[in-house]
Amino acid sequence: MKSYVLYPGCVMPTEQYAYEMSIREVFPILDIKLVDLKGFSCCGEPIKSVNQMLSLALSARNIALAEKEGLDIFAPCPMCHLALSESKRILDSDPKMNEKINKFLLDEGLSYSGKSDIVNTLDLLYDIIGIENIKKHVKKPLKDLKVATHYGCHLIRPSEIGRPDDSENPQKMEKILEAIDAKPLDYPEKLDCCGALLTTNLPESALTKTGQKLQKVQEHGFDAFIDTCPWCHRQYDAKQIKAGETVAIKLEVPVLYLTQLLGLSFGISNEKLGLDLNLSPVNKLIIGGK
Structure with a gap:
C-alpha cells in the first residue's frame, strides 16, 4: 500500500x-x-x-x-x-x-x-492505481449510465506547468468512468468554465455560466454530471437552483464527485460517500442496474 x-x-x-x-x-x-x-x-x-x-x-x-x-x-x-x-x-x-x-x-x-x-485525483486513479485495478473492485456496474464529465480550468491548464490531462482533449476521466461501466459521452460544452472565479466581482455572470452549461447538459439527456473540483462542484451542485433561475430554466441535473460515483460502483453506502450532502437531485440516479 x-x-x-x-x-x-x-x-x-x-x-x-x-x-x-x-x-x-x-x-x-x-x-x-x-x-x-x-x-x-x-x-x-x-x-x-x-x-x-x-x-x-x-x-x-x-x-x-x-x-x-x-x-x-x-x-x-x-x-x-x-x-x-x-x-x-x-x-x-x-x-x-x-x-x-x-x-x-x-x-x-x-x-x-x-x-x-x-x-491529483486523476493522477492517482489513472496513472498510479490504473484502470485494471479499478475494474477489480467494481461490485455494482453502472450499466451504461450516461454521464457528462467536467474537468474545469485548473485541472488542465496551463499545460506548460504539467497538468493531469490534456488541455484540449482530456480523456482520463472518461477512461475511469468506462472502467465502472458508465457511459461518458462527449459534448460541445465539455471544456466550458464553471464561472466560480467570477463570483466575487460578477456574481450574476458566474451563475449565468453555471446555468448555461447545466442547461446544455440537461438538454443533451445526460443522467449525471461528474466533476473533481470543489470550486466547480459548489457551482453546479449547491448553486444549481440559483443558476437555473438566472438562465430562466428549471435545472434537475444530478451532480456528483468522481469519487462518489466510483464509491457507488464499489458498493459503498450513500451515507459514507456523503451523497446526502449533495444539493442537486442525485436521488434520481439508479445505481447498479435494474
Whole structure:
C-alpha cells in the first residue's frame, strides 16, 4: 500500500465535505493510504495576484511539511494542485528563489528540497492505481449510465506547468468512468468554465455560466454530471437552483464527485460517500442496474 499525505486545502474540509468523505472511502480500497499532517495552510493561490512571494512561500511551506515526512502529496483540489505544482516548478528551476524561500522556512525548522511529488485525483486513479485495478473492485456496474464529465480550468491548464490531462482533449476521466461501466459521452460544452472565479466581482455572470452549461447538459439527456473540483462542484451542485433561475430554466441535473460515483460502483453506502450532502437531485440516479 502506497502512502500519500492528503492535502485538503481550504474548501474541501470547510464546505465540500462529501469530496473528502468519498476520497477517504474509495482510496484505501484501491491500496492507497492517506496520511494526515498537522500544520497545513492555504495553498496560496487566492493571493497570488496580490503577493506572489507570499503565495510561493505558503505553497513551499506545505510541500516542506510533506517532505519532512518523506511522502508525496495528494492534492484533490485542482486549484491547490496547480498552486503547489507551479511553486515546485519555480523553486526547482530558480536557485535564487529557492534560497530566498528557504530562508523564510528556516524559522519553522523546515526546508524545501523538491523531493515530494504532487498528484491529483486523476493522477492517482489513472496513472498510479490504473484502470485494471479499478475494474477489480467494481461490485455494482453502472450499466451504461450516461454521464457528462467536467474537468474545469485548473485541472488542465496551463499545460506548460504539467497538468493531469490534456488541455484540449482530456480523456482520463472518461477512461475511469468506462472502467465502472458508465457511459461518458462527449459534448460541445465539455471544456466550458464553471464561472466560480467570477463570483466575487460578477456574481450574476458566474451563475449565468453555471446555468448555461447545466442547461446544455440537461438538454443533451445526460443522467449525471461528474466533476473533481470543489470550486466547480459548489457551482453546479449547491448553486444549481440559483443558476437555473438566472438562465430562466428549471435545472434537475444530478451532480456528483468522481469519487462518489466510483464509491457507488464499489458498493459503498450513500451515507459514507456523503451523497446526502449533495444539493442537486442525485436521488434520481439508479445505481447498479435494474
